[in-house]
Amino acid sequence: MLVKMIFAGFGGQGVLSMGLNLAQAAMLEGKHVTYLPAYGAEMRGGTANCTVAISDEEIASPVASAPEFIVAMNQPSQVGFQHHLQSGGLLFVNSSLVEAKIVRGDIELVEVPASRIAEEMGNPRCANMVMLGAFTKKTNLVCFATLITGLESTLQSKKKLLEVNKEALKTGYDFCGAEP
Amino acid sequence: MLVKMIFAGFGGQGVLSMGLNLAQAAMLEGKHVTYLPAYGAEMRGGTANCTVAISDEEIASPVASAPEFIVAMNQPSQVGFQHHLQSGGLLFVNSSLVEAKIVRGDIELVEVPASRIAEEMGNPRCANMVMLGAFTKKTNLVCFATLITGLESTLQSKKKLLEVNKEALKTGYDFCGAEP
Amino acid sequence: MPRILLSGNSAIGEGAIRAGCQCYFGYPITPQNELTEYMATHLSRRKGCSFIQAESELSAINMVYGASVAGVRVMTSSSSPGISLKQEGISYLAACQLPAVIVNMSRGGPGLGSISATQSDYFQSTRGGGHGDYRTIVLAPSSVQELADLTHRAFDLADRYLIPVIILGDSMLGQMMEPVEFHHEVPRRLPVRDQALRGAHGRASRFVKTFTSKPTELEEINWSLFRRYRLIEKKETTCESSLVDDAELVVVAFGIAARIAKGAIRKARSNGLKVGLLRPVTLWPFPSEQVKKTAARTKHFLVFEMNMGQMVEDVKLALDGAGEVGFYGRPGGVIPTPSEVFRVVSREYYQRGLSIER
Amino acid sequence: MPRILLSGNSAIGEGAIRAGCQCYFGYPITPQNELTEYMATHLSRRKGCSFIQAESELSAINMVYGASVAGVRVMTSSSSPGISLKQEGISYLAACQLPAVIVNMSRGGPGLGSISATQSDYFQSTRGGGHGDYRTIVLAPSSVQELADLTHRAFDLADRYLIPVIILGDSMLGQMMEPVEFHHEVPRRLPVRDQALRGAHGRASRFVKTFTSKPTELEEINWSLFRRYRLIEKKETTCESSLVDDAELVVVAFGIAARIAKGAIRKARSNGLKVGLLRPVTLWPFPSEQVKKTAARTKHFLVFEMNMGQMVEDVKLALDGAGEVGFYGRPGGVIPTPSEVFRVVSREYYQRGLSIER
Amino acid sequence: MKGYIEIEEELCKGCLLCLAFCPKEAIAVSEKINAGGYTVVSFNGNGACTGCAVCALVCPEVAIEVYRA
Amino acid sequence: MKGYIEIEEELCKGCLLCLAFCPKEAIAVSEKINAGGYTVVSFNGNGACTGCAVCALVCPEVAIEVYRA
Amino acid sequence: MKQVYRRPHSLKKAPFHYCPGCGHSIAHRVIAEVIDEMNLQDKVIGIPPPGCSVFAYHYFDVDMVESAHGRGAAVATGIKRAFPQAIVFTYQGDGDLAAIGTAETIHAANRGERITAIFINNAVYGMTGGQMAPTTLLSQKTTTTPYGRSAQLEGYPLKISEMLALVKGTVYIERTAVSSPANIMKTKKAVRKAFQTQIDDLGFSLVEILSPCPVNWKMAPLEAWQWIEKEMTKEFPLGVIKDVTGK
Amino acid sequence: MKQVYRRPHSLKKAPFHYCPGCGHSIAHRVIAEVIDEMNLQDKVIGIPPPGCSVFAYHYFDVDMVESAHGRGAAVATGIKRAFPQAIVFTYQGDGDLAAIGTAETIHAANRGERITAIFINNAVYGMTGGQMAPTTLLSQKTTTTPYGRSAQLEGYPLKISEMLALVKGTVYIERTAVSSPANIMKTKKAVRKAFQTQIDDLGFSLVEILSPCPVNWKMAPLEAWQWIEKEMTKEFPLGVIKDVTGK
Ligand SMILES: Cc1ncc(C[n+]2csc(CCOP(=O)(O)OP(=O)(O)O)c2C)c(N)n1
Ligand SMILES: Cc1ncc(C[n+]2csc(CCOP(=O)(O)OP(=O)(O)O)c2C)c(N)n1
Ligand code: SF4
Ligand code: SF4
Ligand code: SF4
Ligand code: SF4
Ligand code: SF4
Ligand code: SF4
Ligand SMILES: [Mg+2]
Numbered sequence A, B: 001m002l003v004k005m006i007f008a009g010f011g012g013q014g015v016l017s018m019g020l021n022l023a024q025a026a027m028l029e030g031k032h033v034t035y036l037p038a039y040g041a042e043m044r045g046g047t048a049n050c051t052v053a054i055s056d057e058e059i060a061s062p063v064a065s066a067p068e069f070i071v072a073m074n075q076p077s078q079v080g081f082q083h084h085l086q087s088g089g090l091l092f093v094n095s096s097l098v099e100a101k102i103v104r105g106d107i108e109l110v111e112v113p114a115s116r117i118a119e120e121m122g123n124p125r126c127a128n129m130v131m132l133g134a135f136t137k138k139t140n141l142v143c144f145a146t147l148i149t150g151l152e153s154t155l156q157s158k159k160k161l162l163e164v165n166k167e168a169l170k171t172g173y174d175f176c177g178a179e180p
Numbered sequence C, D: 001m002p003r004i005l006l007s008g009n010s011a012i013g014e015g016a017i018r019a020g021c022q023c024y025f026g027y028p029i030t031p032q033n034e035l036t037e038y039m040a041t042h043l044s045r046r047k048g049c050s051f052i053q054a055e056s057e058l059s060a061i062n063m064v065y066g067a068s069v070a071g072v073r074v075m076t077s078s079s080s081p082g083i084s085l086k087q088e089g090i091s092y093l094a095a096c097q098l099p100a101v102i103v104n105m106s107r108g109g110p111g112l113g114s115i116s117a118t119q120s121d122y123f124q125s126t127r128g129g130g131h132g133d134y135r136t137i138v139l140a141p142s143s144v145q146e147l148a149d150l151t152h153r154a155f156d157l158a159d160r161y162l163i164p165v166i167i168l169g170d171s172m173l174g175q176m177m178e179p180v181e182f183h184h185e186v187p188r189r190l191p192v193r194d195q196a197l198r199g200a201h202g203r204a205s206r207f208v209k210t211f212t213s214k215p216t217e218l219e220e221i222n223w224s225l226f227r228r229y230r231l232i233e234k235k236e237t238t239c240e241s242s243l244v245d246d247a248e249l250v251v252v253a254f255g256i257a258a259r260i261a262k263g264a265i266r267k268a269r270s271n272g273l274k275v276g277l278l279r280p281v282t283l284w285p286f287p288s289e290q291v292k293k294t295a296a297r298t299k300h301f302l303v304f305e306m307n308m309g310q311m312v313e314d315v316k317l318a319l320d321g322a323g324e325v326g327f328y329g330r331p332g333g334v335i336p337t338p339s340e341v342f343r344v345v346s347r348e349y350y351q352r353g354l355s356i357e358r
Numbered sequence E, F: 001m002k003g004y005i006e007i008e009e010e011l012c013k014g015c016l017l018c019l020a021f022c023p024k025e026a027i028a029v030s031e032k033i034n035a036g037g038y039t040v041v042s043f044n045g046n047g048a049c050t051g052c053a054v055c056a057l058v059c060p061e062v063a064i065e066v067y068r069a
Numbered sequence G, H: 001m002k003q004v005y006r007r008p009h010s011l012k013k014a015p016f017h018y019c020p021g022c023g024h025s026i027a028h029r030v031i032a033e034v035i036d037e038m039n040l041q042d043k044v045i046g047i048p049p050p051g052c053s054v055f056a057y058h059y060f061d062v063d064m065v066e067s068a069h070g071r072g073a074a075v076a077t078g079i080k081r082a083f084p085q086a087i088v089f090t091y092q093g094d095g096d097l098a099a100i101g102t103a104e105t106i107h108a109a110n111r112g113e114r115i116t117a118i119f120i121n122n123a124v125y126g127m128t129g130g131q132m133a134p135t136t137l138l139s140q141k142t143t144t145t146p147y148g149r150s151a152q153l154e155g156y157p158l159k160i161s162e163m164l165a166l167v168k169g170t171v172y173i174e175r176t177a178v179s180s181p182a183n184i185m186k187t188k189k190a191v192r193k194a195f196q197t198q199i200d201d202l203g204f205s206l207v208e209i210l211s212p213c214p215v216n217w218k219m220a221p222l223e224a225w226q227w228i229e230k231e232m233t234k235e236f237p238l239g240v241i242k243d244v245t246g247k
């Protein structure tokens, strides 16, 4: 099964590392995986996004024209990407910043107040990890434990950051779990 | 009829202008003609040569691998070009500088003491024109009058030089005529 | 070594270092900056190695020429416009029979174009964008793992045949990350090529040059290059084929386009269309034999490229009339989807009246 | 105007001035220095005109780009290595649809090579040595008169189709002198192209560019270029044919090689061999139709080039299997004689068992 | 009131240079995030503004128009 | 005789620089034209030569060897 | 109340794509103001090569043409020679003008081409992601000098303006900065003078503008301004480098 | 009698192809003498780009490699970085080093590459037939300045050595001439010092040699020497331009 997803948001929101962490976990679980950052006009700032594809067999194109999942960390992303989503797809929005406006009947909305949760945790820059936790719970693409293992290997030398991120992941994961 | 010839000598001996004057005369007589200067290693000094082809029809290649005539104004040219000459071809040598050493039985030698004649005329730099005069007489490729017309148009503004050259041409022409 | 998630650009860098690449000279240009940066980080302070961000692509390729003359493994990288600037230098490398690895993570053209992935530099790479009769080996990977592997092979080929080798990627291959495994350790002692110029110590002095005032001398250089080229054609032509044995329609595609084509073919197969894929891995030497051989089974070919149609000429030349060659191309950096290519494939399939498996 | 004896290089210069060429930017390189010098002498002090000996070929081609943007007729010239350096610039000109005339009096390659005549830059000229999908019109004269005439045509074509036009000569054509006649007077008022940038005076400001972050925008540029290319192919393809009507063997050759081939064919005919000649005058667009049409009469072709075999690919592509194509080439600056080519022609003729006229 | 300024919020990128250089502390960070995701600044209109235009001089985005009595 | 020089005639290009700079006028133009077509110079051996080597220093062709007592 | 500051005419009403606090934006505005004030909008042809400012034609409301990387001075030369009535300026980064474009710049300057170069020195390659520029300071970290620029391996910050001053064809060269209100005003004066030099047909003029790149310097905009004033100006002192317009 | 002058070892016994009175020949000999005296024959790698001296590898009995036109400094950089034990010199004309090679030269110098450039300034492009070089004097006639070099159209003689002196990576730069016995000796001293600078690993060194091109100047050899002393040195004064080897 081939599953594709796009993570999108503002430049500073860490959407690329969301995708990267997920891709790494998928790799650790032995899946085929591609990660493709979007390249803007060679300029920083503005919006950012990346595409992850996870599959049991070779992946043809790392591009997602009709992804199964979209994570919109900000308003423009929600507006811009929503219509790409596949029928039956899930749209994750960072509901602290995004006023969810679904214009299609064939997709499902998952609202996660990631920024607020992160702020409440005292680590506003961790909204991305909160969202990734929620995303993982909901999609079940990789095991939560693998995600943590991946994070541990990436942030080996930065113990403090690691702890903060782990906690955020967990909080996001639990947030989604708490829902009915 | 296609006739090809090579004029060769030292850099300063004016071999290129011999070929050029002949080519121009041929053009004035309505012939097809090509003139090809040899390009050394992009460096001045040393030897120089040019190839002229005259024909009644289109000329295929301006290169002469087996020319009908060769004019050798110095020793190295005589040595270097002699064996290219076509069977039955004429080898003109500037006998003031060249010790003619014919190593083939199938070619004819024409010795013209061009440098000496030019010196005797008080214009040592005109040896080329002396030789061209002789060449014209012997080969009869163009009319002597046309040669003069061509020269007149080229040297329009340099009256003095024109006269000197004309005289040299005439002297060379007559020199060959004087021969039996 | 465990698999790691690496971008194509980094995989080339790591692959090069493990192949014993000792010098890297480059100049920034998107979409290959991560490669230059990888070398800045991992090569610049390595013992016996050198990294220079040159003042231009021209300078970089001529530094490559110098390092190659001195006998070490050396690499440069750039993207389309920068590769155009290197053409004179590549012609010199080819002429002087100097090994070097040149990476082109190509982008949209002509002109400044775009930074998205295209395959529009096929002609330039395979026909010698520089002056004179020469060839370079051209390798066209289609995954990050293959980038890593072919980088190693590129250095080996360059040294074996004394020839510049081009790795022709694209911006997507450079950017995307995939799991990759490296099969070689960084060599302890860096290789030094015979015939290197390192001062005449203990031997007669010698020189490396092409210029001559004798055309016959240059002609002999040309002939000897081509004798080597014939050998390379014989020994090194590489082509991946998949599902070709029973195929009624064969898609020919390289690099990233071949991946996309594979997706399309998977779909086609599941719809009962007998479609196969030929993927030239060496673009020069082009796998003409394989293409020709395939024509013994089926006459139906479809070339798919992310350009206006370049490799299609090589396919036609290989077939020499023995096949019917269709073409589908999208230039400018547009990335077709597998579904789009599937639609084209099936349209061609039906139009040609090929048989469907039920 | 009376016929005058002129070198090929000077004939281009004079032809350009009479075509209204207003700017010339060049850099010395043998064997085209006489052209640069001609322009220094005859253009540099002409009113409204400009001559610059640039600091490099790169600079020259970008000055050409500037002058073309400003709407005037502009030319540059060089020879093989220098033309390699212009490839990025040519790609930009093509991309921005800017007319320009680029003369390549090509020489022996690869590398510094030699200064003798070869035809080794055919691929570079016709396949775009620069990056991206683009074409340039390529004109291949074979006499000094034709150099003069095609220079004029080059400027007209460039302006009509907004495209860079390459005149592909060689060192022999550049050096040799032949009688030549000019059919145009120097224009009184120099032409200024519409769409030139000269300040927004009286209209909205505008810009000339290629860069885009939208692949679809670049794709549309590519498509629109190719639509124009199709038009050029239809309207401007030029090919000289001689003695083809009854020919059993057709020699295909261009430029100086075609002249030599003509000599060989004359000899062949006088020996009763029915040999004809196709001489592409436009190398791009290549006269594929004419070649194909000829194949209706005879299947036997011999391509003769002063290189290792480049145009032969276009002949094969045109025939698509409909002919048997032989090749004879001499690279490196060696000038074959008509007799040598005659020997090859007759060998091929006999080997193929073609009929001899008694 | 000697002067006032108008800030085009959608142009502002929240670089805070105007705020740093305004001699009258007439500019403040607002709560608002614009479509580009930038937290914009606002004119506090407390009457201190002299219309000196330093804010416009330093604003990279040409987001400020200045008026003076 | 304090010094003498040997001129390799086939190398000489008749540039006359040695002649111009020899402080002893020990070099003169000869009659001879070498294979390259150049009128070469010759050492006149009149005993004036000091072996100062100025001629060798200025000779572009490295055509002169100098000997000194 | 009357309006005392508004967007200059020569600047289209398009939001800049530059990062927050980028010096390019200010340089653009200053140039546009000068074009307005000197009434040159109809005569100017601008040349932005690749660099963060490659899209400058979307902002300036004058005729503009993209050039290849580094070739701005050559393109400007071609335009000016073909149409001398135009007022031609290039807008080049430090990578563009002082690395790949070194030869074109120096020789156009030496020919005394009547063109104006606006030279944005931000000590990095902005567009391509913050690599070392010729003007990068010693020890400065960039993506290609991750251990800091080392004189031994990467050489020294290149003072191309001072080198250009040696060349006889240059008439007016000044270094300014976009790092304080006063320096912005000086920048404007310099740009004005440079254009005037061209109008007066005197020769080559250049304004080097030290310009913040907060993103690649990893600084806040204000901090970037301070870094210019404290660090950059030590290596690149502000002021007139050459002025022979009076001669 | 003992031999007091003979052909240096490092010079093969091949007749030069240069024109009578050409300065290249003398420069070759001087360099070869220095190589001999410093015992460097086995360590040297020379780089002659196209120019009249393109065939220099036929003369120098050391390892040599042809470079593309103008790229000598880049090729030298590549060699030296790959094999720092080599003593690397380029041998470049004024067209090569100061026109097409401007960027490569300046940036190699700025990086302080440990290489030596021998820079033959003969005020023309010799090899291609006497076109203008960047160093051509004002009013000098060449095949591309048939009316004499005009400052207005063709710019000024370029003093690249002085420009290079501004660059921090350069350690030793001297201008000498091949125009008199004394100047030839000074040239030799300068070349020696330049090589020593490289051996001492100090940075970039360059010797600019004013060199006669009698053929393209249309002068007799002696006259050409006098022209150097009278005219060329006015524009290009002889002497040490930069020497920080002692630092
Ligand atoms: C031939 C070529 N090489 C490289 C590039 C990639 N490139 C685009 S802009 C740039 C340099 C940007 O730096 P700078 O000139 O300093 O401008 P900035 O972005 O800092 O304003 C480079 C290397 C290119 N477009 N063309
Ligand atoms: C790319 C390229 N452009 C041009 C040339 C032709 N060319 C060969 S040498 C030369 C310049 C010679 O002048 P200079 O460097 O001053 O050396 P000189 O002959 O005067 O010693 C030129 C333009 C070339 N070989 N390659
Ligand atoms: S005009 Fe002056 S006082 Fe008013 S807000 Fe701007 S900077 Fe402050
Ligand atoms: S200076 Fe401009 S962009 Fe920056 S915060 Fe103020 S208004 Fe916004
Ligand atoms: S050694 Fe001195 S004196 Fe003797 S010939 Fe030479 S220059 Fe004259
Ligand atoms: S200096 Fe040398 S080449 Fe010149 S004349 Fe004397 S010996 Fe001959
Ligand atoms: S990267 Fe730097 S120079 Fe480029 S727009 Fe951003 S701040 Fe400005
Ligand atoms: S052309 Fe000039 S530089 Fe070249 S060899 Fe002759 S004299 Fe020397
Ligand atoms: Mg910059």
Ligand SMILES: [Mg+2]
Residues within 6 Å of the ligand: H093, H094, H095, H120, H121, H122, H123, H124, H125, H126, H133
């Ligand atoms: Mg020179």
